[in-house]
Amino acid sequence: MATFTEKLGNIDRRIIFTVIALSVVIPLAMRFNLPIPITPGPSTDMFDVVEALPAGSMVLLSFDYDPSTMPELQPMAFALTQHLMRKDIKIVSMALWPMGVSLGNEVLTSVSDSLGREEYVDWVNLGYKTGGGVLIVRMGSNIKSVFPEDYDGNSVDDMPIMDHVNKLGDFDMIISLSAGDPGVPAWIMMAGDRYDIPIGGGCTAVSAPQFYPYLGTGQLIGLLGGLKGAADYETLVRIGMENPPPGTAIPGMAAQSVAHLVIMLFIILGNISYLAEKKKKGGVK
Amino acid sequence: MRRILFVLPLLVFTGVIFAQSGGIASGDDGDCFIQSLTAEDAPNDAGGGIDLTWTVSAHVTEPDSIVLERLDEDGVWSSIGTILPVDGSRTDEELSNGQEYTYRLVSFYGGIPGALSVEAGAVPKKQWIHTGRIGMLILLTIISLVIFYFIEQGKRGKDLYIRRIAGLTAVEDAVGRATEMGRPVLYIPGIMDMDDIQTIASMVILGRVAMKTAEYGSSLLVPTCRAVVMSVAQETVKESYLQMGRPDAYQKGNINYITDDQFGYAAGVDGIMIREKPAAIFMLGTFYAESLILAETGRSVGAIQIAGTAMPSQIPFFIAACDYTLIGEELFAASAYLSKEPKLLGSLRGQDVAKLFFMIVIVIGVLAATIGEAWGPAARVSDFLKTITSVG
Amino acid sequence: MRLFVPLTITFVAGIIMILQFFVPATQSMGESLQEWYMIVASFAIFIGAANLLQVHAHRIRFKGRNWKYSPVTIVGFTAMVLTGLIFGIEKGTPFNFLFLEMVAPMSATMFSLLAFFVASAAFRAFRASNWRATLLLISAFVVMLGRVPIGAMIWDRIPLISEWIMQVPNLAGQRAVMIGAAMGMVATSLRMIFGIERSYLGGAD
Amino acid sequence: MNWTIFGIWLGALLSLSLYSFLYKDNPFYKFAEHLFVGMSAGYWVIYTIKNVLIPNWWENLLPAEGGMQPIWLIPGILGIFMVLRIVPKLASLSRMSLSLIVGTGAGLTMTAMFQTNALAQVNGTIVALGQGGGWFNWVSNIIMVTGVVCGLVYFFFSKAHTGIVGRTANVGITILMVAFGASFGYTVMARISLLIGQTQFLLFEWLPTMGIHL
Incomplete structure (x- = not known):
């Protein structure tokens, strides 16, 4: 017994x-609802770096995930895009994962509409191209030859936002929201290490520990890990904001x-x- | 002690660091908003690029915008871009190598061009060596030579020791148990393609496991996530059965492609696990999130599980759900351990020497950096070690 | 001799990829090679498709175990391929609908099974059976506590301790694994490029 | 028919069928599993054709502006060799294609891994022990450096883990275990958030189609 x-x-x-x-x-x-306490760490590092960018800076935002990791990464995309657009930072977005394009577009259009930003002037979605790391290397020498057209098939040559960017080195920061391979490591290896551009990352909580070494070396300047990272960022963005938009991470x-x-x-x-x-x-x- | 002898030249040889500077043309102009303009060949590229940098004056009225102009072949200045009036840099791309290009910046006030900056020119060239990676090239070459040396030693019959690796002593038992229970052995080679080194390592181990299943006469199932892996697995297993004199027992149909989709594959393999109830499950290769879906399902059907991966994020799940886990480099040591092949054992010893080298670099570097906070010369040693290990 | 051509190809391809890393002037060669390799690897998907159909057709024909479900696989496969070929894959096409409404939720569901498995694995594996297992248990537990608001409510230092565990011992462990595994990969790559390891070509030594 | 609602129902029923596997194997799971395998395999076939083979190969071989670029015949031929693995007599041709894949992968991995996972990590470990100031940072840095060095000793294969090597390796495996525990603990939440995503879909998208509003 x-x-x-x-x-x-x-x-x-x-x-x-x-x-x-x-x-x-x-x-x-x-x-149910619970408050989110904020402690200094990779999430606040990420926020501080973005916060320190002057208006008019160029940021490359790459949507390297698919619907299966949406619960964690989509809220980050919202919080980051809100922060960037509020600060008048220009966003060029793309995706290393095919399904990332439409997920990213959903975020960009809805935030841009709510803040009255203009497509092609304040932001553009270049879409998806296959190739992962190889693609990044090619973007290092010329973005417009890799992405001659954006997601909707418009020529990038006619877009005001693309006037100031020819190659990866022209960006002030690259942020990859990454669910796996290709993702943050590819950006670090093929863009950050090669062209010396600050790389920020958002990832699923599971892959976060393996990115800590990159944080230690400065190869990665900040990191949002999982829903907690998204909720941190959401909370940070809302500080001092009147009538903040409803968040998705906090609930x-x-x-x-x-x-x-x-x-x-x-x-x-x-x-x-x-x-x-x-x-x-x-x-x- | 022999090993120390190999590490020493490694340390000595790594002393070569190059620095290169390009052609510069710049100047000063008191009235112009643009203080200086520098043009030089973009470093470490295949040519076709010129790096331009400029500084602005704090005393001259800030223009609304500045325009970067390049002198055409027929002597006409044409704009290649409008820039915000701040200090900056820009790389002009897709130029012809060996031809000289001249640039200037024009300040615009209310749409009217103001003072011109000095002109600066440079010739784009392709580089034959990436200056930021010379240290790395030397290190990689020396480490490669050391590995080759020990492979050669192994081939010549030098007796090479390998320590016990817990997960691998269990391979035989696991296959034997499957035979006793009359249940199959399931081998999962990860979800990446043949270009992934872990998949390759996994295929080598599969060959060894297949020899055991051939010997014991249990059936071996290999569902794969990639078609190329399927065909390589088929060849590998067939070869093993042939070597063990059991070509009749080889069943090609047991080595199947499921789907390229990560979770589709997990669903399919879970199905195989609960229906075929394998007695032993091997999970060796590159795994992502599906690791625990597979390992927990395998555990629930009561299989002995031996897993191994170099993916740091998945090792904890294998440790939690499997009986034995090969951690990181142990996966690459497995083929040497199982086959005891001299060339593989030699390669493993070469890897050990490389690790020893890195350990010495770390220890010396840390000590020198620590002492260096008080004593200058020590700081130079740590700076040197940081330079040779820096990634350009 | 039958391996001469394949081994040469491996060698040349490997050397080009190493070269393009150190010699900027050869970068374009490396880029084309990578594009070629992607194309060649992509063709393999047809072998996979053929194998999948063959296995299930075989199962239906010989009434293998669970053969009644094999038509489901074949129909699913055919539906995706036909809609994709006929209507294209853009937004609003039947292919896209099937993907978004069927494949994607199934992916997400399989992925979310992890929530259950992580619980059962943690329950079973985290036992204080010896001091090392106890250490593993404690570090897991502290990090888990540090990730939820209640951790900070119990003691406001817990999130900091959890962050410290991540940044110090975890970083050290991850680094050791990474450096070791990198050496394993370098050595294996070398053996492949120089034809010392050739088992991938069919076990022939 | 309302396609949105139809889509939600399809997704919800398939999700529930897959979840039923947690109880035990059953016909619903078998159905969903077989459908999933078939559909996802079909998806990748189309994906590969449309996103790789057409833009990266076909359109390079026969560019829109006319003319053929014969150099692109080479990857095409190697690709077809790959497929010939299906024909036993011609299977050996596929070795060439395989060699290209393996060689390129090996060369690429070797440099990338050496740079990012070996050198950069060694570089990052070279710190002054007093960096950051205060006894706490001293202790942290000592633990970090010792952890990396001892962890590497654990991965020594050509020395028996006895004596001083054994003791160092023991410290190494202990650090590794702490790291794995932390990594596991860190992950637990992420795994739950995936379930939250699916639950939100079922609760707030599917239930409302039946008039149930929570």
């Missing part, structure tokens, strides 16, 4: 699955926190049962 602690240690994983599902569904359905954080706590609770329970069992076995010896 198995004791309680034994049963607890070998709990059917389907029970864990059910509890996790409930801990996400309930807070979302009930619309999800509540559900995430609850589920997160539930997992920690499971780990604690697992250890209690493990230690209790060990003690019992030790007693028999």
